[in-house]
Amino acid sequence: xxxxxxxxxxxxxxxxxxxxxxxxxxxxxxxxxxxxxxxxxxxxxxxxxxxxxxxxxxxxxxxxxxxxxxxxxxxxxxxxxxxxxxxxxxxxxxxxxxxxxxxxxxxxxxxxxxxxxxxxxxxxxxxxxxxxxxxxxxxxxxxxxxxxxxxxxxxxxxxxxxxxxxxxxxxxxxxxxxxxxxxxxxxxxxxxxxxxxxxxxxxxxxxxxxxxxxxxxxxxxxxxxxxxxxxxxxxxxxxxxxxxxxxxxxxxxxxxxxxxxxxxxxxxxxxxxxxxxxxxxxxxxxxxxxxxxxxxxxxxxxxxxxxxxxxxxxxxxxxxxxxxxxxxxxxxxxxxxxxxxxxxxxxxxxxxxxxxxxxx
Ligand SMILES: [Zn+2]
Numbered sequence: 001x002x003x004x005x006x007x008x009x010x011x012x013x014x015x016x017x018x019x020x021x022x023x024x025x026x027x028x029x030x031x032x033x034x035x036x037x038x039x040x041x042x043x044x045x046x047x048x049x050x051x052x053x054x055x056x057x058x059x060x061x062x063x064x065x066x067x068x069x070x071x072x073x074x075x076x077x078x079x080x081x082x083x084x085x086x087x088x089x090x091x092x093x094x095x096x097x098x099x100x101x102x103x104x105x106x107x108x109x110x111x112x113x114x115x116x117x118x119x120x121x122x123x124x125x126x127x128x129x130x131x132x133x134x135x136x137x138x139x140x141x142x143x144x145x146x147x148x149x150x151x152x153x154x155x156x157x158x159x160x161x162x163x164x165x166x167x168x169x170x171x172x173x174x175x176x177x178x179x180x181x182x183x184x185x186x187x188x189x190x191x192x193x194x195x196x197x198x199x200x201x202x203x204x205x206x207x208x209x210x211x212x213x214x215x216x217x218x219x220x221x222x223x224x225x226x227x228x229x230x231x232x233x234x235x236x237x238x239x240x241x242x243x244x245x246x247x248x249x250x251x252x253x254x255x256x257x258x259x260x261x262x263x264x265x266x267x268x269x270x271x272x273x274x275x276x277x278x279x280x281x282x283x284x285x286x287x288x289x290x291x292x293x294x295x296x297x298x299x300x301x302x303x304x305x306x307x308x309x310x311x312x313x314x315x316x317x318x319x320x321x322x323x324x325x326x327x328x329x330x331x332x333x334x335x336x337x338x339x340x341x342x343x344x345x346x347x348x349x350x351x352x353x354x355x356x357x358x359x360x
Contacts, residue, residue: 088325090250091342092140092174093117094293095277097335099126103133105342110325112138112174115157116295117277124161124168131171138172139197141180143204143261144300152298155183162191172198172223175205181219188220203228203252210241223248226323228257228309231357235321248324253312254341255329256291256304257353265299266292273299279332291332304331310350317355 090110091102094117102111113126123139130137139161141154150156161168175181188196200223201207207216207224216224224247226235242249266280267273273296280292288306295301311318312326330338341347 087251087323090138090325090327091338092138092255092327092329093338094331096122098330098333098338099129101335101338101342102330103130103135104339108135108342110136110138110172112140112172112327114140114295115154116142116297116300119297120157120160124166127161127168127170136171137168138174138200139170140174140202141176142295142298142300143176143258143302144263144298145177145179146263146298153183154180155187158184158187162187162197169195170197172200174200174202174225175221176202177204181205185220198222200250201225209238210244213238213241213245213247217245217247221247223250223324225250225252225327226321228252229354231354232317232321239321249321250325250327251318251321251323252309252329253318253326254308254310254346255327256308256331257351258302259290259305260303262301262303263299264301265294265296266301267294267296268299275299293331302331305351307349307351308347309353310346311352311355313344313346314355 088109089105089107090112091105091108092112092114093099093102094114096118099111099113102108111130113123113130115123118126127137127139139158145154146152158173160166161170173184175184184199199220201216201221203225205216205224206227207213208227208230213221213224224242226238226249230238239249241247265273266282267278273294275296276294277296278294280294281289282292282303283289284306290306291304293302293304312328318326328338328342330341333341337347
């Protein structure tokens, strides 16, 4: 295993994070200006005064959330409402129009490109485009790895992007399954470690308790996405483990959550796979339509919940978790929908997932 102290020192020196850590590992918030603190206080105040709202058929208690601004003809221009001003804002995109929307929002610091959603050429061009605009570029890895040795493997993809000739080096990599970790680590051994992208783990990699976080840290994790299966109280308890391991945390605040990932392509079994990046719809017996995303560059699918998950309008509940970054995951949204959502206008029908479960 690598020298832990050298590794931590490298991570502390890495730019782009909203927080830096002190000599005792204590977090020192260097990015939060007095103005931002005031905005946060105002938002908390608003949250306390919020009215009762109805979302997805469920009634929510008064004061829990900020009532989203309605889109009007007088105000059609997307406007960013800094709902969570203490955190770095990150976005993941799977389509070109989503990328354009994320690039148009000044407050977005880092954009992850889904490697299955873009051709290799588009990935390289996208990374350059993001970096040219002064943002950081991340690479979100695939959910399913079919063959680890061939030219399409995660390792081959990263070797191409990280080669000395590459003009499109990602600043961060979002890891989504365990075999990707091993492929990355073997690559990193041969690299100058200071130049290697930040290793972020997605919620799809198990990290539900302090022991699991310790293992992820040993495997090189620098940032972990907080588990979507835990409720808010359990996430608060996880903060101790994150702090002990000096792990930065990323909180998903918007996105369609996957119900199922399948290596059997729906298109292949119906009319034949076109190797494209499309969306189909499945209807359940209650008549709800669930989006199915085709990641046919690698020919796998994800079936998503009919309603997207969203907690970005709950600053009073999200801010105490003190996430180092918050993330919006875009999958089936149009560019215009992405702009509206990043502007603080969430869809009227959404789910809170497990965030509220078990909380009195
Ligand atoms: Zn396919």
